[in-house]
Amino acid sequence: MDEKELNLTVTQKYFELSSLFMQFFRENSRGPFKFENRNRGQGQILSIIREHGTISQKDLVSRLDMRPQSASEMIRKLEKKEYITREKSLEDKRVMNIHLTPRGKIAAQQSDDFQPVVLEALTHEEKEQFDHILTKLINELEPQVRHRPRDRWGRP
Known part of the structure; x- marks a missing residue:
């Protein structure tokens, strides 16, 4: 096989592998604890909270690469899934602190442990x-x- 044909074959196989990986992740994201991508969306939020233990909602939103409204919506969804809790700070009642629940710790850990x-x-x-x-x-x-x-x- 010459260089041009080999480049085309390798590229086609890469795209096929990429497509199969995405399908695998979609199919294996069902169940009590979904696989969360740590680099995006809710998975990123879980990862940041896990790293800090407790973080204010304002600090969390500032660390995310998204609009505050989008971040707030994801935070609400995580709270609804019982992955996080929000509590007013004892020092400053205007500040809302976010913590992982036991269920949230499992979900955050699962992202680390996921092995295709x-x-x-x-x-x-x-x-x-x-x-x-x-x-x-x-x-x-x-x-x-x-x-x-x-x-x-x-x-x-």
């Missing part, structure tokens, strides 16, 4: 090689994507 079964097909050495290759590709592609000018709707 598919990775069991690789040896430790192969996982290290795969990690190295993925890092190399991300480092090559990321600057090309993140530094493009965007229009007023956020599109490149």
Whole structure:
């Protein structure tokens, strides 16, 4: 196989793997404790609260890369799921402190412990090689994507 064909084959297989991973995560996000992506949305909120133990709602919102209204809605959803509690600060009644509940600690921990079964097909050495290759590709592609000018709707 020449270089051009190999590049096309590898790219097609990557897209297929990416699609299968997303399908796997969607299908395995059901149950009493959903898999939460630690880098986005509710998973990010759980991760930040877990890291700080107790955090004011204002500090939490300032750490998130989202509008305050969106953050507040996610906080309400986490409270409804009984992952967090909100309590007024004893020192300043205007401040609302947020804590993880026992259920929230489990959900936050689950994000750390999540292991896709598919990775069991690789040896430790192969996982290290795969990690190295993925890092190399991300480092090559990321600057090309993140530094493009965007229009007023956020599109490149």
